Amino acid sequence: GQNIDQPTEMTATEGAIVQINCTYQTSGFNGLFWYQQHAGEAPTFLSYNVLDGLEEKGRFSSFLSRSKGYSYLLLKELQMKDSASYLCAVVDSNYQLIWGAGTKLIIKP
Amino acid sequence: SQTIHQWPATLVQPVGSPLSLECTVEGTSNPNLYWYRQAAGRGLQLLFYSVGIGQISSEVPQNLSASRPQDRQFILSSKKLLLSDSGFYLCAWRTAGYGTQYFGPGTRLTVL
Numbered sequence: 001g002q003n004i005d006q007p008t009e010m011t012a013t014e015g016a017i018v019q020i021n022c023t024y025q026t027s028g029f030n031g032l033f034w035y036q037q038h039a040g041e042a043p044t045f046l047s048y049n050v051l052d053g054l055e056e057k058g059r060f061s062s063f064l065s066r067s068k069g070y071s072y073l074l075l076k077e078l079q080m081k082d083s084a085s086y087l088c089a090v091v092d093s094n095y096q097l098i099w100g101a102g103t104k105l106i107i108k109p
Numbered sequence: 110s111q112t113i114h115q116w117p118a119t120l121v122q123p124v125g126s127p128l129s130l131e132c133t134v135e136g137t138s139n140p141n142l143y144w145y146r147q148a149a150g151r152g153l154q155l156l157f158y159s160v161g162i163g164q165i166s167s168e169v170p171q172n173l174s175a176s177r178p179q180d181r182q183f184i185l186s187s188k189k190l191l192l193s194d195s196g197f198y199l200c201a202w203r204t205a206g207y208g209t210q211y212f213g214p215g216t217r218l219t220v221l
Contacts, residue, residue, distance in 0.1 A: 033209065042199055042212035043153075087153070089210075097203075097210055101152035 002026045004100035006088050011106045012078055020073045020086050020103045028093020034062050034073045035087040037102065043087055046073070075105075083107045111136035115200050115213035122220055128173075128187040130216050132200030135181065140202040142183040143210070144175055147197040159183060160205060195220045 003025045012018040024032070031050040035043035049055055049064035049071060061074040073086055088100040112135045122128060134140055144156040155168045157175035165175050172191060176184045183200055200213040 030207070040197075040217075042215045045209050045211065048209060091207075095207060096158075099153045099155075104150075 002090075002092065002098050004088055004090060004098055006086075006100040006103045008101070009104045009106065011108060012075075014078055014080060014107055014109050016078050017074065017076050018078060018105065020075070020088075020105065022071045022073070022088035022100055024069050024071075024088070024090045024098070024100075026090045026092045026098055029066060030091040030093070030095060032062075032064055032071050032091070033089045033097070034071075035089065037085045037087060039084070046086075078107050080107050080109070111202070111211065113200060113202055113211060113213040115198075115216055117216060118214065119217045120219070122190050122218065124192055124220055125189050128185070128190055128194070128218070130185040130198055130200075130218075132183040132185075132213055133181055134183075134202045137181070137202065137204070139180060139205055141205050142177060143201040143203070144183065144185050145199040145201065147199065149196070153199070157185070190220045192220050194218065 005023045033048050034046040036046050037043040047055055047062040049062050052064055052066055054061055054063045059076045064071045085102040085104045087102045089097045092098055114133045141160050143158045145153045146156055147153050157165055157167055159165050159177040162177055173187050198216045201210050203210040
């Protein structure tokens with residue numbers, strides 16, 4: 001079967017750094033997406049990794065290790081507006097997206 | 110640029126009533142189209158996807174159906190709604206076979 005695992009909920013402090021992990025077991029791999037979803041809104045695209053390594057985009061970075069079936073999203077200099085759910089999705093061998101259940105990130109002042 | 114529209118934004122329907130949600134995409138041709146449902150506090154559940162006009166794949170058995178009458182139009186329907194159909198319905202598009210998936214604003218459906 002196909003499986004994406006993320007922590008259900010994480011709490012962090014404003015101004016700090018947080019790392020959200022995602023592990024996957026899928027039939028094939030053609031890339032991994034991270035999305036942000038604020039409460040009551042649609043998910044929005046954050047990052048895409050298909051090769052091993054770190055991709056940096058402003059305060060957000062995403063890392064991928066294909067051999068370990070592992071990715072993380074790193075958020076720096078946390079702001080209150082970063083309070084949201086973060087969804088990990090893997091593109092499988094049929095080019096379909098397999099979604100994790102999401103990690104709810106709570107930022108405290 | 111590409112835009113995806115969904116309507117209505119919110120809907121309250123009685124049990125047993127019919128449903129029709131519409132999604133249209135602008136600025137792209139032959140997209141893959143998707144319908145998802147998200148229950149409160151839960152992840153995304155893929156309901157249907159379509160790779161072309163009249164081509165619908167169903168991921169979960171349910172009392173919902175989907176149709177794609179035009180290249181950039183995707184419709185989600187039900188003849189009789191159940192309480193369990195309540196949720197946040199999201200339409201999404203993606204360039205065929207690859208690329209980032211983009212979501213519409215969603216429809217929040219409450220079945221009473």
